[in-house]
Amino acid sequence: MLELRGVTKHFGKDVKAVDDVTLSLGQGVVGLIGHNGAGKSTLMGMIATLARPTSGQILFDGADIARSPDAIRKRLGYLPQDFGVYPNLSALEFMQYFAALKGVRDPARIRRLLELVNLHDQADRPAASFSGGMRRRLGIAQALLNDPDILVVDEPTAGLDPEERLRFRNLLGELGYGKLVILSTHIVSDVESIATELAIMRAGRLVAHETPDTILRRARGQVWTASVTEADYPALRERVHVLQAQRQDGRMQLRIAHPELPCLGAREAEPTLEEALMAQRYAAQEKAA
Numbered sequence: 539m540l541e542l543r544g545v546t547k548h549f550g551k552d553v554k555a556v557d558d559v560t561l562s563l564g565q566g567v568v569g570l571i572g573h574n575g576a577g578k579s580t581l582m583g584m585i586a587t588l589a590r591p592t593s594g595q596i597l598f599d600g601a602d603i604a605r606s607p608d609a610i611r612k613r614l615g616y617l618p619q620d621f622g623v624y625p626n627l628s629a630l631e632f633m634q635y636f637a638a639l640k641g642v643r644d645p646a647r648i649r650r651l652l653e654l655v656n657l658h659d660q661a662d663r664p665a666a667s668f669s670g671g672m673r674r675r676l677g678i679a680q681a682l683l684n685d686p687d688i689l690v691v692d693e694p695t696a697g698l699d700p701e702e703r704l705r706f707r708n709l710l711g712e713l714g715y716g717k718l719v720i721l722s723t724h725i726v727s728d729v730e731s732i733a734t735e736l737a738i739m740r741a742g743r744l745v746a747h748e749t750p751d752t753i754l755r756r757a758r759g760q761v762w763t764a765s766v767t768e769a770d771y772p773a774l775r776e777r778v779h780v781l782q783a784q785r786q787d788g789r790m791q792l793r794i795a796h797p798e799l800p801c802l803g804a805r806e807a808e809p810t811l812e813e814a815l816m817a818q819r820y821a822a823q824e825k826a827a
């Protein structure tokens with residue numbers, strides 16, 4: 539559905555925000571992961587036709603979106619990172635406003651979308667009184683008005699509390715059927731349960747495009763749990779990568795990334811996706827050193 543070929547974006551002479559990204563995406567939920575400044579928003583902005591690549595191409599159903607942006611715009615829903623609601627409008631009025639802009643004339647669709655994002659009971663409240671999570675949910679409802687085939691959502695869970703995070707995550711997971719959902723975050727656990735693929739960016743480059751299962755499988759035998767005395771801990775910490783440390787009953791309970799048994803009594807653990815990615819990164823760093 540969407541193909542990126544050597545997509546590069548420069549800002550001035552010095553900043554290469556996106557650097558030669560080649561990527562092919564079909565239906566599903568793609569977690570676009572990277573630290574702050576990795577280039578995620580810049581890449582999403584280009585997919586949303588709000589900026590043009592300095593070089594390279596983005597093809598939507600085979601056509602270059604720089605040449606025919608309307609083809610993708612009609613089938614795109616976009617929730618930018620800095621999405622703002624109009625405080626004086628109620629949720630319903632906000633949706634009616636965007637429906638008119640997007641040429642959507644079906645009032646029942648607005649109702650259905652407000653139900654989908656669980657704001658139907660609050661539809662008449664001014665958006666100014668909404669929490670961050672409610673605003674984001676309204677943002678998603680707005681992005682879905684045109685029943686898009688591609689939904690691009692930039693850092694949707696930033697600033698949300700755990701309950702709203704969960705609710706938002708489930709909502710995006712449900713939307714993944716039959717659509718391409720691209721979801722950026724620097725918090726791996728936010729996409730762990732819903733992403734069918736991960737695209738990992740570092741300093742503008744795409745460093746991996748894989749399924750979570752592949753990443754988890756590769757990390758087997760690299761993540762361990764161990765319980766050591768407080769006295770033994772400092773020396774161990776020098777030798778291995780400690781992912782998590784907790785003091786309990788006078789001992790240190792650890793989760794460790796290490797390519798082999800890190801210490802006597804350690805047990806192999808089932809890695810989380812975040813731990814698997816950390817283990818992979820440490821292994822790559824050690825190989826390069």
Ligand SMILES: Nc1ncnc2c1ncn2[C@@H]1O[C@H](COP(=O)(O)OP(=O)(O)OP(=O)(O)O)[C@@H](O)[C@H]1O
Pocket residue numbers: 549553554555572573574575576577578579580581619693724
């Ligand atoms: N308009 C711009 N002018 C100059 N530099 C920019 C511009 N937009 C982004 N950059 C730079 O490009 C790089 C990538 O930024 P981008 O916002 O795409 O990263 P990101 O992965 O989305 O990070 P974040 O999660 O913080 O938004 C950064 O170094 C950023 O400072």
